[in-house]
Amino acid sequence: MFPMPLAPDTALAVAPDVLGSLAAMSVGVIVLGHDLRVSVWNRWVESHSGIAESEALGRSLETLFPEVRDSYFLGAVHGAVNGGYPSVLAPSLHAPVFPFFVAPGVDTERMRQQIHVIPLAGGSGCLVQIIDANAAWHRESTLKRKHVLLEESLELQERLLQQLEGNKTELQQQVRERTAQLEELAGQVQDLSEHERAQLARELHDELGALMTAIRIDVTRLTSQSEASIERRERALKNIDQAIQIKRRIMEGMRPTLLDNFGVVVAIRELAREKAAVNSWRFHIDLPDEEMPIPEQLSITLYRVCQEALTNAAKYAEATELRLSLRAGKGVLVLEIIDNGVGMPAARDARQGGHGISGMQHRVLARGGTLEIGSAEPHGTRVLARIPF
Ligand SMILES: Nc1ncnc2c1ncn2[C@@H]1O[C@H](COP(=O)(O)OP(=O)(O)OP(=O)(O)O)[C@@H](O)[C@H]1O
Ligand SMILES: [Mg+2]
Structure with a gap:
């Protein structure tokens, strides 16, 4: 808190009416003459010193406050009056610059005062201005408090975000686990239903097939040659043949015999041929070697x-x-079926499908693969399945 000398030519000439308005200001204003006697003592100074203007006027500062002797403040006043140097005395916590202007009962108030000592023109005295930095101090400390609160709420927000992130990861993990469980379950259900279909097909073949063949043989052996009997026999044989056909169709639908007997490549080729004939499609087919060993469950999926x-x-x-193609890549089988038709309908309509x-x-x-259904070029639908192999 050393006086800070400014240029000597900044000395003020203060007119008496200006001094009058200084008196009413909400900062402390004291004007001292060249003999350091008080000529202005405004209301702020009155209330902060407890000394009335009438008491102070005409008295020297040292008389009013013997404590100022040898103080920085008095040094600054002498510098202004005798040398024409203005000074600014800033407060410090341990050494209040001007300890006399303390609001009664508020001891710390003086810590936050700043004093300007300004010389008057021609060495006629000086003006002492005491600025109460309290309001600024309050504003600053309120801002600091707000800043702390803001930082705290930011920290809280950060923590909440981290917590949410943690919950999200946990939920994602749960969803992954459940999806894997459901996929496994779906695979098991499909295997079971395929197994039952195969068993039913076998039973149809073994039991019903054997029975029908036996009936057919018996009917052909009926010897009666009456016209009515011959006609009935013919009709019975036709019905039996039709029943055998129906049984075969049902069996094929449940479990194509070709699949079991010759493998998936032959079965798919046959299926494609049959569908192409029924629907009058031009069919391009690209299948691997018939001998290619494909596990049974995977064969059923492909079929x-x-x-x-x-x-x-x-x-x-x-x-x-x-176009139908089945290719074996590195550890993966790729099945692609492309038609040149009208293409899939809009997503909403497709969802209404079966x-x-x-x-x-x-x-x-269920076999750990992926299935994509999209558009084909220039039009139509493309079904693409990739299954680990
Ligand atoms: N190749 C295709 N070309 C055009 N539209 C298609 C094609 N394949 C499927 N779709 C559309 O996708 C919808 C859903 O097909 P999905 O096979 O799931 O059901 P579905 O054939 O209607 O019934 P389900 O298969 O149960 O008998 C179909 O209703 C149809 O509108
Ligand atoms: Mg369908």
């Missing part, structure tokens, strides 16, 4: 996906041309 994709193409695509596409999806997912 069922082909079956559903071709059925859908027949039902909805109005296509004239179809269970064919979701069934394909489940089958492929």
Whole structure:
């Protein structure tokens, strides 16, 4: 808190009417003459010193406050009056600059006062201005408090975000686990239903097939030659043959014998040929070697996906041309079925469809693969399944 000398030519000439308005200001104003006697003592100084203007006027500062002797403040006053140097005395916590202007009962008030000592023109005295920095101090401390609160709420927000992030990861993990469980379950259900279909097909073949063949043999052996008997025998044989056909069709639908007997490549080729003939499609087929060893469960998945994709193409695509390919890549089998038809409807309509596409999806997912259904170029639908192999 050393006086800070400014240039000597900044000395003020203060007119008496200006001094009058200084008296009413809300800062402390004291004007001292060249003999250091008080000529202005405004209301702020009155209330902060407890000394009335009438008491102070005409008295020297040292008389009013013996404590100022040898103080920095008095040094600054002498510098202004005798040398024409203005000074600014800033407060410090341990050494209040002007300890006399203290609001009664508020001892710390003086710590926050700043004093300007300004010389008057021609060495006629000086003006002492005491600025109460309290309001600024209050504003600053309020701002600091707000800043702390803001930082605290930012920290809280950060913590909440981290917590949310943690919960999100946990939820994602749960969703992944549940999805994996559901996929496994769907796979098991499909395996079970395939197993039952195969068993039913076998029973149809063994039991019903054997029975029908036996009936057919018996009927052919009926010897009566009456016209009515011959006619009835012919009719019975026709009905039996028709029943055998129906049984075969049901069996094939449940479990194509080709699949079990010759493998998936032959079964898909046959399926494609049959569908192409029924729907008058030009068919391009690209299949791997028939000997290629494909595990049974995977064969069934591939066959069922082909079956559903071709059925859908027949039902909805109005296509004239179809392409089917099955290729073995690095550890993956890629099945692609493309039609040149009208293409899939808008997403909303497709959702109203049946269970064919979701069934394909489940089958492929259950084998750890992916299924994409999209548009073909220049038009039509493309079904693409990739299954680890
Ligand atoms: N190749 C295709 N071309 C045009 N639209 C198709 C094709 N494949 C499927 N779709 C559309 O997708 C919808 C859903 O097919 P999905 O196989 O799931 O059901 P579905 O065939 O209607 O019934 P389900 O298969 O249960 O008998 C169909 O209703 C049809 O509108
Ligand atoms: Mg379908």
